[in-house]
Amino acid sequence: MVLLQLLAWILLGILLPLLSFLFLTKLSTPRTPPPTSTPTLPRSFPIFGVFFSAIANRKRHIEWITDILRAAPSATYIVRKGFARPEVVTASPEVVQYILKTNFQNFGKGIHFYTTMHELLGDGIFNVDGEPWKFQRQVASHEFNTKSLRNFVENVVDTEVFDRLIPIISSAAKTGTVLVLQDILQRFAFDNICNIAFGYDPAYLLPSFPTTKLADAFEESVKISTDRLMSLFPVIWRIKKLLNIGSEKRLRMAASEVQEFARKLVREKKQELNEKSSLNSYDLLSRFSSSNQLDEDYVTDIVISFILAGRDTTSSALTSYFWLLFKHPHVESEVVKEIEGKSEALVYDEVKDMVYTHASLCESMRLYPPVWQDVKGVSNDDVLPGGIAVKKGMRMTYHPYAMGRSEKIWGPDAAEFKPERWLEKDESTKKWRFVAIRDAYAYPVFQAGPRICLGREMAFLQMKRVVAAILRQFKVVPMMEEGAELELDLQLTLKYVGGLPVKIMERV
Secondary structure, three states: OHHHHHHHHHHHHHHHHHHHHHHHOOOOOOOOOOOOOOOOOOOOEOOOEOHHHHHHOHHHHHHHHHHHHHHOOOOEEEEOOOOOOOEEEEOOHHHHHHHHHHOHHHEEOHHHHHHHHHHHHOOOHHHOOHHHHHHHHHHHHHHHOHHHHHHHHHHHHHHHHHHHHHHHHHHHHHHOOOEEHHHHHHHHHHHHHHHHHHOOOOOOOOOOOOOOHHHHHHHHHHHHHHHHHHOOOHHHHHHHHHHOOHHHHHHHHHHHHHHHHHHHHHHHHHHHHHHOOOOOOOOHHHHHHOOOOOOHHHHHHHHHHHHHHHHHHHHHHHHHHHHHHHHOHHHHHHHHHHHHOOOOOOOHHHHHOOHHHHHHHHHHHHHOOOOOOEEEEEOOOEEOOOOOEEOOOOEEEEOHHHHHOOHHHHOOOOOOOOHHHHEEEEOOOOEEEEOOOOOOOOOOEOEOHHHOOOOHHHHHHHHHHHHHHHHOOEEEEEOOOOOOOOOEEEOOOEEEOOOOEEEEEEOO
């Protein structure tokens, strides 16, 4: 019986793509239709729902969802794909507030996200709900106080910037070497998160650009896990997992590599704690490792979650930021002028006071949010603001990327890169003053409500320090054809195909 069921699933996995292909050849819609100024809702068929539209737009998935949410009157829409569970997508601030705050308990990570991401994230903070999530957040929150943030900027970040990042940037300027910016920034962020959270320096950002199994394994794990999450045929990856073949075999091996690295950190930290009665630097890993109630696997999962958060989000944000500065020289000029008004040492308080730079980073992440979508699970039947009913077991996804391009939220100039929208001039001092013109539910780049990002302030401090150090001396010039745009690589965080190759020019 089990064998027959397995064969049936395999047959289904083969027939469904074939039927989809045959059906699509009869559709007049091009494979990757261009975005339109007046988007319409996709055509929905009995049983199949919008499945064929999803297939036709698979190369522009994020733009397709953005078009749907622009066309939906309430900026909320139920995507029915026939072979997967219905998914509610939204770009409505009211709905975002409802799911992230008002009825927070009904919209957790959910069983779908948990099982899909479990090989990589296990029971880490980004993959759990309830008491496990509360405990991890409570312990982690101690690492994000003012004292820790000041130490982060003045020691960890500055060391990485001036001892590693700037020498590499400077050398590239002298030799004309093309750097892959996304890779450089990921290495930088990886060293930083390991230092501040685990008291460990992987020395990943070196002039030799060391290649490690860990880096490759982490990339593979994230990519395959994301493909699982976005799959139009979830049954296929489940069959491959059961048979341990293809991408599922690679995921198992890659995740095992990541877990072994994290487990090694945990063991070394426990040994360090056992040998010393007190540590001068009580990092995040020390806090978790000192608890005798937590087993090694659990702490290992926590480590992996924080590596993911620290490595990929800031590097994603900074990659798109330097791209936008290049496209908008007047903004770059304002940022440089602000940097030149600060001391070269740029102490902690000066970093915090970089108002225009802060606004330009906010604006960049509005258009290119590192976490471009956030998937929740519906625990119980509910009715969203606007009247859409959701059922237990559905997926509920809000889209910061679509929200950042919403004219309903940002006005008719929503597509423009305008840091000034976050600023107003102080008439007495003639200086810029930052104004949070939208609340966290209209700008959920760092989530909102009880799960709002603990590392928000740390991320801004790190990004501003990098921007100041680079732009004071250098200009970053993307090596792309004129008129080309960033090609998005949709992973758990927003990445860019090719990683944005750049040349570095001395600023004159």
